Amino acid sequence: MTGSPTPVQRPTAMAPQVTRRYNPKDSEPRWRKAWSDADAFKAVIDHSKPKYYVLEMFPYPSGRLHMGHVRNYALGDVIARFKRARGFSVLHPMGWDAFGLPAENAAMERGVDPKGWTYENIARMRDELKQLGLSIDWSREFATCDVGYYGKQQAWFLDLLKAGLVYRKESVVNWDPVDQTVLANEQVVDGKGWRSGAAVEKRKLNQWAMRITDYAGQLTDDLKTLDRWPEKVRVMQENWIGRSKGLKFRFQFSDPDRTDGLDVYTTRPDTLYGASFVGIAADHPLAAEIAARDPKAAAFIEQCRRGAATEAEIETAEKIGYDTGLRVKHPFDPSWELPVWIANFILMDYGTGAIFACPAHDQRDLDFARKYKLPVLPVVLPPGEDPQAHTIGDEAYVGPGTIYNSGFLNGMDIEAAKAAAIARIETQGDGEGATVFRLRDWGVSRQRAWGCPIPVVHCAVCGVVAVPKHELPIAHPADIQFGKSGNALDQHPTWKHTTCPACGGPAMRETDTLDTFVDSSWYFARFTNPDAAEPIDKAAADYWLPVDQYIGGIEHAVLHLLYARFVTKALADQGMLSVREPFAGLFTQGMVTHETYRRQNGDWVEPGEINIVVEGSTRRATLIASGEPVLIGDSEKMSKSKRNTVAPEEIFDAYGVDAARLFVLSDSPPERDSLWSTSGVQGAWRFVNRVWDEFDSQPQDAPPSGEPDRDLQRATHKLVKQVTEAIDTFRFNSGIARLYEFLNVLKANPAKGASNAVLIARKEALSAFARLVAPFTPHLAEECWVRIGGTGMVVEAAWPTFDPALTEDAVKILPVQVNGKRRGEISAPAGAEPADVEKIVMADPEIAQRLEGLTIRKIIVVKDRIVNIVAA
RNA sequence: GCCGCGGUAGCUCAGUGGUAGAGCGCAUCCUUGGUAAGGCUGAGGUCCAGGGUUCGAAUCCCUGCCGUGGCACCA
Secondary structure, eight states, X not given: OOXXXXXXXXXXXXXXXXXXXXXXXXXXXXXXXHHHHTTTTOOOOOTTSOEEEEEEOOOOOOSSOOXXXXXXXXXXXXXXXXXXXXXXXXXXXXXXXXXXXXXXXXXXXXXXXXXXXHHHXXXXXXXXXXXXXXXXXGGGOOBTTSHHHHHHHHHHHHHHHHTTSEEEEEEEEEEETTTTEEEOGGGEETTEETTXXXXXXXXXXXXXXXXGGGGHHHHHHGGGGOTBSOHHHHHHHHXXXXXXXXXXXXXXXXXXXXXXXXXXXXXXGGGGGGOOEEEEOTTSHHHHHXXXXXXXXXXXXXXXXXXXXXXXXXXXXXXXXXXXXXXXXXXXXXXXXXXXXXXXXXXXXSTTSEEEEOGGGOHHHHHHHHHTTOOOOXXXXXXXXXXXXXXXXXXXXXXXXXXXXXXXXXXOBHHHHHHHHHHHHHHHTSEEEEEEESOOXXXXXXXXXXXXXXXXXXXTTTEEEEOXXXXXXXXXXXXXXXXXXXXXXXXXXXXXXXXXTTTOSEEEEOOOEEOHHHHTTSHHHHTTOTTOSXXXXXXXXXXXXXXXXXXXXXXXXTHHHHHXXXXXXXXXXXXXXXXXXXXSBEEEEOOEEEEEEEOTTSOEEOGGGEEEEXXXXXXXXXXXXXXXXXXXXEEEEOOTTTTOOOOHHHHHHHHOHHXXXXXXXXSSOXXXXXXXXXXXXXXXXXXXXXXXXXHHXXXXXXXXXXXXXXXXXXXXXXXXXXXXXXXXXXXXXXXXXXXXXXXXXXXXXXXXXXXXXXXXXXXXXXXXXXXXXXXXXXXXXXXXXXHTTOSSOGGGSOOOOOOGGGGSOSEEEEEEEETTEXXXXXXXXXXXXXXXXXXXXXXXXXXXXXXXXXXXXXXXXXXXXXXEEEXX
């Protein structure tokens, strides 16, 4: 890699005699070419500079850019350009999350090749993205469906397989009947597939899985170190991982012939004396054993299975149970027997799939106990309650209190009783304190062809055998046929037939492919050197990682961000990475919304099909074609189904890229939703023109020498301070608001007929302004820079600095309050002492008049801000 | 049910103890060789409601109302 970019011929500013209006169609492509010719955004490892890695979540190549993309990438570009100007060595790459179902669906519907379809989409979308004028190092671009990428993914997959972090398990999985594939728990939302929206079914399949649960503790603990992540996302991940601390112990059966016991997990060992029954899940092994000799039990289990086809149904189902007739002994009192029930509300894959129930202090247990007339024994006494009189009604008591009715635990608070109960169980040898997680292992098998092939073979003799690394990559066959449902890779006539690397006999390739979330779990590391022979170039990764600022949608708060954190830790443990967290800073941007429009019959109407008339403060819409009145609805996320999308290309064409960027950045704080409106983008467009007008009116000849106008100079320094701080804190909209305001200051100090002092101050102001506006409207900034005779290009220029002494006004206007109400104002020198301010106040005739007949009790002077006189 | 976030001008939002602000929209007027435009001026606010703290509350505290996001039979 070479160092400094070669100097290039700058384009000249557009000729003012042709038109004075700003012409983005002329200027924008010209500057993109200039940046590209100068290789201005090449990321270079430079140990003399601080590094900064900016990354936006890479897009799925749908083939069409939407406003959400514009916002996402514009946000990242502001940071990247800002950091570059501030002297950082910046890495800002781009790639494509290119495997996945849409390509396969297109292949099936239209008989096209998914690979060709995907690369065509990438080509089209790359052109659109480049049009945005992003400061991206395009030399690092790759797609996850490039064999050069997924082959390396296969390589580290084999490492994890060897390390025991990837394994095969027969399990009940979430089956998406529309996408014909398995989904991870995280990918099921409200019982429906996250992409297809189809009701998810339960199926038993042999699956590849990754041991994310091995890292559950670390994934929780390390959230604390992510201090530049939104609190909200950390909370969501913490809830998802769901660590709980409690007790795992074994009940002994009353039947002396049974010596195996029944393991349960509880977070409330303090309530053991309130135990009423023991419950097991319908698919617990003990339930199956009982069903084998008890037809009624078998029928009950079958009923549970049938009634629980989908996640959504499980959650709303009524609690039902079956008394198995088995009895277990209470661990603290062997003469106390508890019945064992099979219950539909107990989950097999959480804890041990079995519980002890304390109905008095758990709502689910209480509902069940009331239904089946089981005992309800309170053991936690709420503060101030009489132990004789206290009873449990329809609500379990889960608050604090004192333990009673509980033998050796009596009189303790809940925490002390938990510790004491765990200690006693451990002494008895019946169990131990345990930490349990809600998180399950990550099922990564997908029964689809258009994904990363899993590099193993199945041999009748040797079983599952890993493909040797030198045989990688395992690529897709070139002649894959789509058109039927199911896995086209599995249906290919020859691809899966191979020989066993171990015994040389005939074997079958694995035809499942990896979940596309695997692809996006390490791409940020590959970007540090996309051409490396190894999956990750350690030296490059050590320089660039972690990602300093990651930007994307909140919808990935759990899925993608959790998987990427896990893979980073797993690869670090294989010695491939030094960092244990991939993203030091995370920013989740809001959606782009738009008004919705409906006809009388309820049909959605596109914004382009209607005409809006403003009458005073009300707006009315009619259909252009027929004049039919149209209902203006709420603003909602832009979507095809509601027909409220706006095509970025049309906006670029009408107003230019800069105006579009400016508007999505200026409208609202980046983390909130942003409302797209035509009038809004028109306002941004007017701003672009007014900025150009201001620069264009500045005389080109050398400015006179002398002192600058102090007020304009102070305003300039204040502006630099404000915009710098706004970008640093992600308040782009307020940074832009300051630029809008400053333009009004410039207009109040026009070049035409200006004094020498103003002309000198204007020169400094415009120079700063061009660089301050550059992260938002980079093309316009370059054009303005040329117009005022700036050196080089703005992308090469340093960020402006400010003199703190010049950001404060020399004379302060202080409002004067009498009894908290504003009654006038005085001016005082900045930093004036309270005693001096008092004198000025007392000398003010208007204030004196207000105070006539009143006795002054107290005068409060807040330096440089306000004066309040308390009088009666 | 649990945990968040929000409620300030017609709209989108700043301001988070100290004079209620910006952009857009709206109105008046001007310009008509920047013209499918530009400019001047202006109107518009119980800062969701009630209570508290304070010399002073949009801002801090309490209660409630409304909207919105996430989690939710996880023992």
